[in-house]
Amino acid sequence: MDAKRTIxxxxxxxxxxxxxxxxxxxxxxxxxxxxxxxxTIVFPELGxxxxxxxxxxxxxxxxxQAKLLQPLLEKSGEIEIIGGFVEEAADGQCYxxxxxxxxxxxxxxxxxxxxxxxxxxxxxRYFAAGDRLRAFPYGGAKAAILLCEDTWHxxxxxxxxxxxxxxxxxxxxxxxxxxxxxATPASxxxxxxxxxxxxxxxxxxxxxxxxxxxxxxxxFWGGSEVVEPGGRVVAKAGYFEPQLLLAEVNAQxxxxxxxxxxxLRDEKLWLVLRELARVHNERAKx
Amino acid sequence: xxxxxxxxxxxxxxxxxxxxDEVRKVGFERVVVGLSGGVDSAVSAFLATRAxxxxxxxxxxxxxxxxxxxxxxxxxxxxxxLGLSYRVVEITPMVDAYFSLFPDADILRRGNxxxxxxxxxxxxxxxxxxxxxxxxxxxxxxxxxxxxxYGDMACSxxxxxxxxxxxxxxxxxxxxxxxxxxxxxxxxxxxxxxxDEGELGFTYAxxxxxxxxxxxxxxxxxxxxxxxxxxxxxxxxxxxxxxTQFKRRLPLIAKVSQRTVDRDFRYSRDWGR
Numbered sequence: 001m002d003a004k005r006t007i008x009x010x011x012x013x014x015x016x017x018x019x020x021x022x023x024x025x026x027x028x029x030x031x032x033x034x035x036x037x038x039x040t041i042v043f044p045e046l047g048x049x050x051x052x053x054x055x056x057x058x059x060x061x062x063x064x065q066a067k068l069l070q071p072l073l074e075k076s077g078e079i080e081i082i083g084g085f086v087e088e089a090a091d092g093q094c095y096x097x098x099x100x101x102x103x104x105x106x107x108x109x110x111x112x113x114x115x116x117x118x119x120x121x122x123x124x125r126y127f128a129a130g131d132r133l134r135a136f137p138y139g140g141a142k143a144a145i146l147l148c149e150d151t152w153h154x155x156x157x158x159x160x161x162x163x164x165x166x167x168x169x170x171x172x173x174x175x176x177x178x179x180x181x182x183a184t185p186a187s188x189x190x191x192x193x194x195x196x197x198x199x200x201x202x203x204x205x206x207x208x209x210x211x212x213x214x215x216x217x218x219x220f221w222g223g224s225e226v227v228e229p230g231g232r233v234v235a236k237a238g239y240f241e242p243q244l245l246l247a248e249v250n251a252q253x254x255x256x257x258x259x260x261x262x263x264l265r266d267e268k269l270w271l272v273l274r275e276l277a278r279v280h281n282e283r284a285k286x
Numbered sequence: 287x288x289x290x291x292x293x294x295x296x297x298x299x300x301x302x303x304x305x306x307d308e309v310r311k312v313g314f315e316r317v318v319v320g321l322s323g324g325v326d327s328a329v330s331a332f333l334a335t336r337a338x339x340x341x342x343x344x345x346x347x348x349x350x351x352x353x354x355x356x357x358x359x360x361x362x363x364x365x366x367x368l369g370l371s372y373r374v375v376e377i378t379p380m381v382d383a384y385f386s387l388f389p390d391a392d393i394l395r396r397g398n399x400x401x402x403x404x405x406x407x408x409x410x411x412x413x414x415x416x417x418x419x420x421x422x423x424x425x426x427x428x429x430x431x432x433x434x435x436y437g438d439m440a441c442s443x444x445x446x447x448x449x450x451x452x453x454x455x456x457x458x459x460x461x462x463x464x465x466x467x468x469x470x471x472x473x474x475x476x477x478x479x480x481x482d483e484g485e486l487g488f489t490y491a492x493x494x495x496x497x498x499x500x501x502x503x504x505x506x507x508x509x510x511x512x513x514x515x516x517x518x519x520x521x522x523x524x525x526x527x528x529x530t531q532f533k534r535r536l537p538l539i540a541k542v543s544q545r546t547v548d549r550d551f552r553y554s555r556d557w558g559r
Contacts, residue, residue: 182293219303
């Protein structure tokens with residue numbers, strides 16, 4: 001990986017279903033990030049559309065060839081842009097997706113695999129589910145994108161880290177919920193724990209981009225962060241307020257941590273595959 | 287009680303953010319809140335003042351001739367502590383004009399009429415002042431259906447509807463709502479000596495703990511008995527929640543078309559905001 005890279009995390013409050021307004025917001029943040037010397041800027045899950053879209057999903061969906069993305073593609077010559085949107089596929093299906101734009105082209109798209117449909121969430125009603133977990137080329141090495149609930153399935157992180165990702169871009173629209181005596185909502189505690197676990201046990205950088213603002217009474221808590229391999233938080237945004245967070249990812253830190261705690265090196269993929277195949281076959285027989 | 291303890295500073299920040307965001311993005315700056323002299327409406331007003339500033343919160347007191355004088359005094363105390371501009375709109379002439387046609391009406395009808403009369407005053411002020419009506423129903427009341435549909439339950443946005451009464455009290459203390467308001471027994475103030483807890487037949491401390499395990503934690507009746515609630519109490523509260531579900535939903539719409547409002551025509555309220 002490049003020795004050092006500066007990453008900007010745009011903790012924004014997108015307007016619900018107002019793509020053009022949100023595009024302007026993205027372009028403003030992109031300008032700021034370029035001025036700050038960042039090589040990459042990361043926006044939250046559905047950062048171009050807002051979260052509780054419901055029947056609006058097809059109205060805000062964009063194909064990766066859409067004209068509307070042109071200003072972003074132009075900007076991607078100056079800075080890599082990673083962010084969430086609704087992707088309309090060739091067959092008309094809509095995905096909760098994230099794109100990586102680089103040097104004027106769409107470099108990579110991740111389609112959310114795990115669509116939460118329980119409690120306050122209803123994603124499977126509106127979105128098709130992605131069926132790939134892949135790392136993609138990034139900064140002379142590899143990175144991966146996970147969208148919100150993907151991350152709660154530890155297997156997603158396991159797969160992309162085995163696939164060589166050194167940086168996990170985790171894009172979220174996480175609502176604040178679960179109040180108690182704790183100083184942060186329960187959802188915040190879970191996420192911060194998850195980011196710790198991924199960075200500590202997979203030896204990767206976690207770049208967590210969460211949104212802020214309210215939709216229909218639901219508040220999104222922000223708290224975006226960059227956590228280095230080994231679990232140290234190197235940059236942390238405030239809760240509930242918009243912010244442009246800047247952090248440096250450092251190849252030396254990565255290398256050192258992977259030598260000190262070479263957990264991924266020692267992974268036995270053949271064993272995992274064999275045992276999962278056995279479990280899968282046994283389940284199929286039941 | 288520890289299950290219901292909240293970090294009041296976090297909750298105050300979250301709810302003030304909610305008010306600010308949801309009021310401003312629909313093009314408003316101001317809210318109007320009916321102050322009864324009780325703790326719920328006081329907390330709503332205190333949160334709104336935090337969120338929008340005192341110049342953007344208008345308090346309206348709406349006494350009826352049978353309201354106890356302390357209610358109005360306490361409402362004024364809250365408004366004055368916050369430095370809010372307030373106005374007193376007596377509802378007695380409107381309510382009495384109507385019941386002169388129906389002199390035999392019972393206390394339930396009269397209470398509901400008062401609550402709905404206050405609603406019309408607040409929504410008229412909403413149009414007059416270009417201010418959204420701030421709700422003051424807490425989660426305990428909403429779940430027990432202890433409120434008047436289209437009356438005190440009506441509002442544009444409600445910051446405290448997901449807080450149990452005992453949590454509203456904690457927040458009130460943090461926000462420095464005057465002690466007199468926090469310490470008095472909750473009442474709908476329809477007749478002398480009326481209290482919520484007297485009318486409901488249990489205390490907020492008891493029922494909030496039950497509701498927390500029943501609703502938030504989804505304990506079954508057997509599990510609720512195992513943690514110390516009596517079978518009768520559980521059954522009574524469960525029945526009450528079920529029988530008042532209609533108050534928590536939009537009116538029923540008979541479906542005949544392919545796409546029906548609120549069933550398969552699904553948009554968030556913040557559509558395009």
